Amino acid sequence: MTPLFAASIYWHFPLLILVFALVYSGTHHDRWDRILREAAGWVVKITGFLVLVGVTLYALSSWL
């Protein structure tokens, strides 16, 4: 069984999430405080969603 954090492809995701969050928020606001606040929100939402999906799939593959 592959350990959860050994799958190296997932280590590329933080850059993708950060860039998406910054660019998407940057096209929504001009003020840096709002850009950064919205970007932080997107990072949390996307990361949370991916972690949830990953943990669910890992649990299913481990115990089912």
Added chain:
Amino acid sequence: MATPPVHSPPARKLDPLAALLSYLLPGLGQVLQGRVGKGVMFFACIYGLFFYGLWMGQMKNVWLPEPTKLPDIGVPIVGKLSGTPKALAHRMQFLAQFWVGVAAWPAVGQYVAHDPAADPNAPPAVPFLKDYMLAPSEAKLNDLQRPQDKTFDLAWVFTVIAGALNLLVMYDAFAGPVVRDDEEFPPAPPKPRADHEPPPPADGKAGGP
């Protein structure tokens, strides 16, 4: 009952030149509009993502194939595709990658300059590009996808997302941010005073005992 007047924001000033510049180099339009920090951030993010994806894919994931050697694709109403539409139908990733701007132009240059009848061992059609963004051979593509860790597939996704995000950047340069921050609005007109409200003092200072 009379409806209160609606305080609508002024119409947006559109800037097609800035959009074009942001296509060429992500963020350049914003820099020329005076939004330098945001322009630099867009440039770093989009080029960073695009070239990171290109590096992950061993520089072999941004290209247009030679259409004459590919199977036909039929489209309802249009019929059989040929030439560039056929190449794009076989390599749809390039429809998004193209929007990253000049960074994707070598692929266009290689596609235009490539001679399908040329000897495969002939020198490259664009000498200074060598095989950069040249359509890889079938054997090379198979080699790249053999490791099975999906890095090669994720790599082109990065380049596609970079191109798609630059469309948002171009729109930001063209029409400004989607949400107008409140400092852009002029102050709302004063509310009409009720008849029973006492008039302000003649010297303009707030009244008080």
